[in-house]
Amino acid sequence: MRVETIRAAGSRPAHIRHDDLISAKGVSVVMARQLVLQNIDLSISKGSFVSLIGPSGCGKSTLLKVLAGLVNPTSGNVSIAGLSPVEATRKRMIGLVFQDANLLPWKNAVDNASMLLGIADRSLSRADLRACGHEMLELVGLGDSAHKRPHELSGGMRQRVAIARALALDPAVLLMDEPFGALDAITRDAMGQSLLEIWQRTGKTIVLVTHSIDEAIHLSRHVHVMGIKPGRITGSLDIGLPYPRDLSLEEDPQFVRLLVQLRTMLRASHQPGGAS
Amino acid sequence: MSDQPVSNLSESRPASSWGAVTGSWLPAAILLLATIVVWEAVVRIFAISAFIIPAPSEIAQSLIAQWGALMQATLVTAGEILFGFLVSIVVGIAIALVIVRFDWLGRALYPLVVLFQNVPKVALAPIFILWFGYGLAPKIGLILVIAFFPVTLSMLAGMQSVDRSLLSLMHSVGASPTQILFRIRVPHSLPNLMAGIKIAATLSVIGAIVGEFAGASDGLGYVIQFASTQLDTALVFAALLLVSVLGIAFYYAAEVLERIIVPWAPKFSHA
Numbered sequence: 001m002r003v004e005t006i007r008a009a010g011s012r013p014a015h016i017r018h019d020d021l022i023s024a025k026g027v028s029v030v031m032a033r034q035l036v037l038q039n040i041d042l043s044i045s046k047g048s049f050v051s052l053i054g055p056s057g058c059g060k061s062t063l064l065k066v067l068a069g070l071v072n073p074t075s076g077n078v079s080i081a082g083l084s085p086v087e088a089t090r091k092r093m094i095g096l097v098f099q100d101a102n103l104l105p106w107k108n109a110v111d112n113a114s115m116l117l118g119i120a121d122r123s124l125s126r127a128d129l130r131a132c133g134h135e136m137l138e139l140v141g142l143g144d145s146a147h148k149r150p151h152e153l154s155g156g157m158r159q160r161v162a163i164a165r166a167l168a169l170d171p172a173v174l175l176m177d178e179p180f181g182a183l184d185a186i187t188r189d190a191m192g193q194s195l196l197e198i199w200q201r202t203g204k205t206i207v208l209v210t211h212s213i214d215e216a217i218h219l220s221r222h223v224h225v226m227g228i229k230p231g232r233i234t235g236s237l238d239i240g241l242p243y244p245r246d247l248s249l250e251e252d253p254q255f256v257r258l259l260v261q262l263r264t265m266l267r268a269s270h271q272p273g274g275a276s
Numbered sequence: 277m278s279d280q281p282v283s284n285l286s287e288s289r290p291a292s293s294w295g296a297v298t299g300s301w302l303p304a305a306i307l308l309l310a311t312i313v314v315w316e317a318v319v320r321i322f323a324i325s326a327f328i329i330p331a332p333s334e335i336a337q338s339l340i341a342q343w344g345a346l347m348q349a350t351l352v353t354a355g356e357i358l359f360g361f362l363v364s365i366v367v368g369i370a371i372a373l374v375i376v377r378f379d380w381l382g383r384a385l386y387p388l389v390v391l392f393q394n395v396p397k398v399a400l401a402p403i404f405i406l407w408f409g410y411g412l413a414p415k416i417g418l419i420l421v422i423a424f425f426p427v428t429l430s431m432l433a434g435m436q437s438v439d440r441s442l443l444s445l446m447h448s449v450g451a452s453p454t455q456i457l458f459r460i461r462v463p464h465s466l467p468n469l470m471a472g473i474k475i476a477a478t479l480s481v482i483g484a485i486v487g488e489f490a491g492a493s494d495g496l497g498y499v500i501q502f503a504s505t506q507l508d509t510a511l512v513f514a515a516l517l518l519v520s521v522l523g524i525a526f527y528y529a530a531e532v533l534e535r536i537i538v539p540w541a542p543k544f545s546h547a
Contacts, residue, residue, distance in 0.1 A: 070444050090450050102442040105540045106463050119459065120449040149540060169449065177441075 021046040021172060021205050022067060027076030029062055029231075036062050038230040040076070044222075046172075049199055049206045051216035051223045053262070055270050059231025060209045064175050067207065068094050081172060088173075092120050095166030095204075097176040101158035103150040103165075110146045113137055113164040120169055136164035139201070141194060156187040160194070167202065174206045180215070188212075189247060192219055196245060213266065217241075217258050218249060225265045229272035235265045330510035335517065338510035346499065350518050353484050353495040356412060357526060360419025361480040365473060367420060368427025372465075375428075376435050377457055389428060397421045401490035410491050418490075419483030423476040430472025434465025467541035470534040477526040485519060496522075 022044040029037040037059045044050050052060040065071040066078060069085030080088040088094055103112045114133035118124060124132075137146050140160040150158055159179060166174055179195075180188045192215055199206055210216050216223045217239055227234035241254060249255050312332045318324070319331040326334055339346065371389065375382035400421060404414035438461055446456050488497025496515045503511035535544065 065444070068444070068448055070447060089448055092449065094448055096445055096448045098441040098444070100439065100441060102439055102445060104460070104463070105542075106466075106538075115459075116445060116449045119446065119451045119455055151540070165445075 020044065021048075022078075022080050022207070024063075024067070024078045025076055027063075027066060027073045027078060029059070029066060029071060030074040031062075031071075035230040037066070037073075038232045040233055042224065042233065044205060044207060046205055047203050048222065049208070049220045051208045051210055051220040052226060053210055053213065053216045053223055053266065054226030054231075054234075055228055055266070056211075057231070058226040058228045058269070060226050061177050062231065063226075064177050064207065064209050067173075068096055068175050092169045093172040095169050095171035095174045097159075097162050097166050097174065097179045099178040099181045101150070101155075101162040103153075103158055103161055105150050108147045108149050109137055109142060109153065109161050109164075110134055112150065112161050114168055116165055117168040132168050133164070136168045137161070139167060139198060140164045154187075155183050156191055159183065159191060163195070163198070167198070167204075172205060174204045176206065177209045178211065179208070181211070188215070193246065195219060196243070200244065213259060213262050214250070217255060217262060218245060223262060225262070225269050227269035227271070234269045237262055237265065327507040327509045330513055334510045335513040338508070339514040339517070342511060342514065346496075346514060346518060349494060349496045349499045349515070350522065353488065353497065353519070354522055356415040356484040356487070356495065357419070357480045357522060359412070360416045360483055361423065361477060361526065363416055364420050364423035364476050364480060365427055368424040368472070368476065369431060369469070371424065372428045372431035372435065373457070373462075375432060376461060377453065386432075389425070392421075393425050398486050401486050404487070405491040410493060414491070415484055415487035415495075418487040419480045422483040422486075423479040426472040426475040426479065427469065428472075430475075431465045431469040434468030435461040437468075438464050466538045467543070470530070470538055470541070474527060474530045474534070477530045478523060481519065481523040481526060 020043045022042065024040050024042040027037060027040040027042075028035065040063060042063075052063060054060050062071055066073050067080070067085060069089045078085050080093060083091065083093070085094070103109075104115060107115065110130055110133035112133075113136045114129035117132060118129050134143070134146055137143055137160075140163050142157060142160050142164065145153060145157060150161075153161065163174075163179070180191045183191060195206075196219060198204075206220075208216075208220060220239055223237045223239060224233050225235045225237070226232065237258065239258060241249060241252065241258075315329075316331050316333060319329055330338070371385065375386050375389075397418070401414070401418055404417045408414040408417060435457075442460065443456065446460060451459070484495070485497040485500070488495040489501055492498040496519050499515040500512050500519075503509070503515065534541070538544070
């Protein structure tokens with residue numbers, strides 16, 4: 001390995017630290033006779049911000065779905081605070097944000113923000129849900145658009161509502177699958193900055209799937225690089241930059257060094273790996 | 277549907293709304309008027325017999341002369357259409373819900389519904405008369421078999437086109453199939469359903485008239501049949517005119533309903 005911070009997934013020490021909130025051990029997924037994920041080992045400590053980056057088809061979204069309990073691993077084992085992902089889901093420990101905000105067009109922003117919470121906890125009254133929805137919209141900076149319908153909101157605002165909807169569950173983990181992938185560059189920067197602020201205020205553990213190298217370095221504490229054929233973790237990189245971070249980070253020589261390093265790792269990950 | 281850009285225009289530029297309305301309706305109105313004038317002229321110039329093609333003026337005379345009887349027949353037919361239309365909506369929605377909610381039953385039911393759609397249902401009219409007599413029932417039955425299908429199909433399409441990641445979100449909080457059905461699938465299907473209901477409105481009119489053709493002692497279909505045996509073609513046309521007015525009325529009633537039920541539908545909410 002050329003870069004000392006790169007550790008091959010297979011040779012990674014299989015220790016589980018007690019502050020690990022999420023741990024995946026030897027997770028493989030076979031779908032339609034294709035090995036989508038091979039022997040994934042992952043440990044994410046509580047309150048961390050981790051990005052998964054890799055070429056299309058590397059199974060990064062599938063890995064996120066495994067963590068969310070939406071896809072069952074063919075082999076291996078995932079635990080979230082000692083629970084299986086499905087159990088964690090039942091305890092509202094997992095908040096999901098996808099590339100498409102998927103807001104309900106017949107509900108306004110507040111009701112969209114509290115929609116999942118209402119389903120997760122049927123004991124809450126309408127007023128409780130509204131109050132929570134308002135609070136979450138406030139948190140994502142949409143306090144004054146509470147009564148707007150989705151079609152009256154911009155793409156970035158819709159995605160903020162989607163984040164508010166996930167946060168309303170008060171989950172331990174926020175799993176985000178290319179949440180800013182459909183936004184323009186400027187909105188994307190602003191959303192990243194907001195996400196960092198939300199992260200620092202709430203202390204959630206965030207796992208972000210992205211295909212943007214900048215975004216991964218800018219936001220996360222650790223980046224895992226994934227490769228294709230089969231989908232696997234080919235390397236990991238610690239982003240040692242101190243928080244709080246802002247856009248001036250891009251002028252930091254350390255940022256540039258990490259950028260080059262990550263790009264090199266990503267290029268290597270485009271090569272199909274032989275069956276190990 | 278065609279008036280949608282008009283209402284958008286009138287919202288953004290209230291001053292020119294009248295211009296927009298006349299702008300969109302004027303060409304059609306002119307063409308209609310021209311057709312009537314040419315029709316009248318051709319019939320008069322070539323002295324075409326009234327029982328082959330009556331002139332518009334003769335149709336109007338017939339309409340006025342038979343006004344009372346025609347209104348009574350219109351009322352009867354309108355009642356059949358309304359009743360049959362509502363039954364079609366209810367049955368159509370119920371079938372769609374059953375197909376989506378109960379997987380096994382759905383797989384049994386759906387192919388049969390599609391198969392039944394290929395039966396020429398107009399041909400069922402005599403059988404329905406045989407079974408249900410000459411009253412309201414055979415007409416309702418006929419409207420139902422003709423009009424429920426677009427309702428079922430459009431609602432199914434709407435319920436099944438829910439985004440997969442939205443379903444993932446619902447699963448991520450442990451939503452039950454019933455919760456997903458009523459909180460997501462049903463409201464999501466409403467714009468599609470309304471499109472199906474508008475088709476059903478038009479088909480209901482056809483169902484009622486066919487039902488009356490097959491056997492009735494009242495209604496506009498009966499008037500059309502009776503008048504044509506009497507070679508009173510002007511009366512046939514007068515009744516046809518009223519049937520068309522009924523069709524338009526039901527269609528626009530469905531359109532108004534759509535605006536009330538799904539004001540958030542994509543067709544209304546584009547910027």
